[in-house]
Amino acid sequence: MEYSELAKAIRENDSSRVNEMMQKLVPRLKRFLSIHMNASRVDTEDCVQETILQCIEVIKEDKLRDTDKVLSYIMTSCRNNYLKMKEKKKEEHYEEVPDDNHSSAEQLMNLLDKERKEILEWCLSQLKKEYQTFMRYWFRNPGAEAEKVAERFNLSVSNTWTRKHRLISKLNECYKKKSEL
Amino acid sequence: MDNSRDLDLEKQIDAYIKGHLSAEEAENLWKALLMRPDYIELLETELYIKQIIEEQESAGKERSLPGHPKNRFGKMFKESWKWVAAAASVAILIISISFLQGEKEKSLQELVLGEINVVENLASPEVLRSQGSEISAIDSLLNLGFKAAISGDVEKALGFYNNVIDNYGSSPNVSMAYLNLGIIQYNRENYADASASFKSAIQKVQDDRILEEKAYWYLGNSYMNMDRLKEGRKAILNTFSMDGIYRNPAERLLKKLDEELGITDPEY
Numbered sequence: 445m446e447y448s449e450l451a452k453a454i455r456e457n458d459s460s461r462v463n464e465m466m467q468k469l470v471p472r473l474k475r476f477l478s479i480h481m482n483a484s485r486v487d488t489e490d491c492v493q494e495t496i497l498q499c500i501e502v503i504k505e506d507k508l509r510d511t512d513k514v515l516s517y518i519m520t521s522c523r524n525n526y527l528k529m530k531e532k533k534k535e536e537h538y539e540e541v542p543d544d545n546h547s548s549a550e551q552l553m554n555l556l557d558k559e560r561k562e563i564l565e566w567c568l569s570q571l572k573k574e575y576q577t578f579m580r581y582w583f584r585n586p587g588a589e590a591e592k593v594a595e596r597f598n599l600s601v602s603n604t605w606t607r608k609h610r611l612i613s614k615l616n617e618c619y620k621k622k623s624e625l
Numbered sequence: 626m627d628n629s630r631d632l633d634l635e636k637q638i639d640a641y642i643k644g645h646l647s648a649e650e651a652e653n654l655w656k657a658l659l660m661r662p663d664y665i666e667l668l669e670t671e672l673y674i675k676q677i678i679e680e681q682e683s684a685g686k687e688r689s690l691p692g693h694p695k696n697r698f699g700k701m702f703k704e705s706w707k708w709v710a711a712a713a714s715v716a717i718l719i720i721s722i723s724f725l726q727g728e729k730e731k732s733l734q735e736l737v738l739g740e741i742n743v744v745e746n747l748a749s750p751e752v753l754r755s756q757g758s759e760i761s762a763i764d765s766l767l768n769l770g771f772k773a774a775i776s777g778d779v780e781k782a783l784g785f786y787n788n789v790i791d792n793y794g795s796s797p798n799v800s801m802a803y804l805n806l807g808i809i810q811y812n813r814e815n816y817a818d819a820s821a822s823f824k825s826a827i828q829k830v831q832d833d834r835i836l837e838e839k840a841y842w843y844l845g846n847s848y849m850n851m852d853r854l855k856e857g858r859k860a861i862l863n864t865f866s867m868d869g870i871y872r873n874p875a876e877r878l879l880k881k882l883d884e885e886l887g888i889t890d891p892e893y
Contacts, residue, residue, distance in 0.1 A: 447660075468662070475665045476655050479672070515656055523652075564673045583678040590636075602632075609635055609667075616670040 447514040454503040466496060473522050481526050491529055495522040560619065567618035575611055582608060634661065638668050642675060644745060733885055736878045738846040741808045744775050748801035748836055763793040767801055779809055800830035804840050811847060820847035838864055842871040845878070858882050865893055 450469070453461040473492045477483040483491065499518055502508050508517055568576065582593055594604040637654045640646050646654060658665050749771040750764035770785030782805070789802035807822030823844035830837045841864040848857030858879065865875040876893075883891050 469659075472659050472662050472665060475662075475669070476659065479665075479669065480651065480655055515659060519652070519656060519659065561673055561677060564670065565677050568674060568677060579674060580678055580682070583675045584682060605632055605635060608639075609630065612667050612671050612674065615674060616667055619670065 447518070451503050451508065451514045454500055455506075462500075469518070470496070473518070476519065477522060477526055481523065483526055487526065487529060491522060491526045494525050494529075498525070560623070563619050563622045564615060567615045567622065570618065571611065571614070575607075578607060579611055631657075631661065631664070634658075634664055638664065638671065642668070642671055733849075733878075733881045736874070736881055737849045738811075738843070740812050741843065743808060743812065746808060746839065747771050747774055747805045748839075750798055750801065763789055763796050763798050766793075767798060767805075770802070770805060774805070774809065783809060797829070797831040797833075800826045800833065800836055800840075803829060804836055804843075807840070807843060807847075811843060814850075816847040816850045820844055820851070823847060834867065834869060838867045838869040838871055841867065842875065845875070849878075849882075854882060854886060858886070862893060 450462070450465045453465060470492055473495065474488045477488045477491060478485070495518065498521055499514075502517070503514070508514065568579065571579070578593075578597060581596060585592070590601050590604050593599075594601045597604065597607075599607065634654075634657055637646065637650070637657070641651055641654055658668065747770075748767075750767050766785045766789045770782045770789070773779070773785060774782035786802040786806045786809075789796075789799055790806070793799050793802075803822045803826035807819045807826060810816075810819035810822055823840045826840040827837060827844070830840065841860050845857045845860035845864060848854070848860060861875050861878050861882070864871050865879055879891065879893065883889075
């Protein structure tokens with residue numbers, strides 16, 4: 445998706461093109477907020493809506509002339525809107541604010557969904573033993589460079605990355621198939 | 626949509642999941658990801674797989690290692706006569722319900738950190754590869770220390786961190802050296818030195834809330850391991866008040882600690 449195209453469509457009032465592009469953009473922004481900012485589902489919905497409206501307004505008013513910066517603008521606005529929303533909530537309902545926003549890597553796990561986890565656990569168990577060992581080694585040694593993993597599994601570094609990519613893609617496909625059942 | 630493989634993006638995702646990206650690098654990664662939703666999906670799947678494997682590994686370890694570092698606190702706990710009765714009841718509880726209990730029901734010694742994961746928790750300076758800027762001497766030493774520590778050469782890492790402390794005492798990043806030194810001392814069960822290092826990290830830190838919070842959390846845990854519960858409580862209360870990544874474990878530990886200390890009207 446070309447974000448400069450989005451700006452063009454907004455300026456030209458091409459509502460069908462804008463809608464089409466927004467349908468692609470919205471889920472991506474939601475994932476950004478939920479994974480990176482650890483935002484709750486409700487906050488994610490509100491914040492993305494607000495960001496989209498803000499973005500349309502800014503582009504329409506021609507305040508964002510450098511179309512190459514549309515993506516940066518959208519992402520920054522999304523993050524700032526979320527942080528403002530969180531601050532506001534804290535002021536209004538200090539005691540009720542859930543501890544749900546940490547952007548550190550350690551907190552990335554907070555988004556995990558039980559059902560998805562169970563399916564992926566099953567998918568992982570269906571991999572060949574050799575591949576399961578590979579994945580375990582990769583995640584058991586988070587500081588290990590790909591070179592070390594390559595050496596351990598007698599692969600080239602490039603093939604190590606390829607194997608990892610294929611396994612993650614395979615697990616992702618497995619999840620998608622199983623979750624549709 | 627371009628569905629071709631992007632190896633650089635894959636490497637950045639890997640580093641992001643392992644917590645090795647600076648805030649700016651992570652934002653740049655997300656800019657790239659907003660152009661590649663297929664990789665957002667893979668990132669999510671990878672997060673799940675990492676979590677599943679970590680949980681399986683940790684369940685396996687707990688089963689196979691009865692002498693887990695967590696139990697070190699138990700030994701010291703029992704040395705203090707005033708805790709003997711409590712320790713006995715906690716021990717009975719651990720034996721009977723350890724496999725069934727949730728996080729909330731864990732005993733005090735189980736809530737205290739046994740060992741600090743060096744790879745995930747050592748502080749290192751933010752290096753923005755994209756900027757290609759010249760790295761300062763202190764940052765270079767900290768990076769060398771990090772590399773030595775994660776490669777298992779702890780003595781070498783200590784040398785780099787002590788070098789930073791001796792020669793760059795006025796730099797804000799010296800707090801990283803103190804924190805890392807403390808982590809290594811903690812893992813060697815040298816809690817007295819570790820607590821001194823964490824205190825120095827707190828004194829020296831500037832504009833780095835995560836490091837400050839970590840230092841308070843580890844300081845509190847060091848005191849707990851030394852059976853200095855009141856000082857431990859103070860540091861853990863500071864951690865809790867910072868409302869950051871350790872808020873939940875700090876709260877659990879505080880509640881348990883207050884039960885043990887008979888504090889019925891806590892200030893948090």
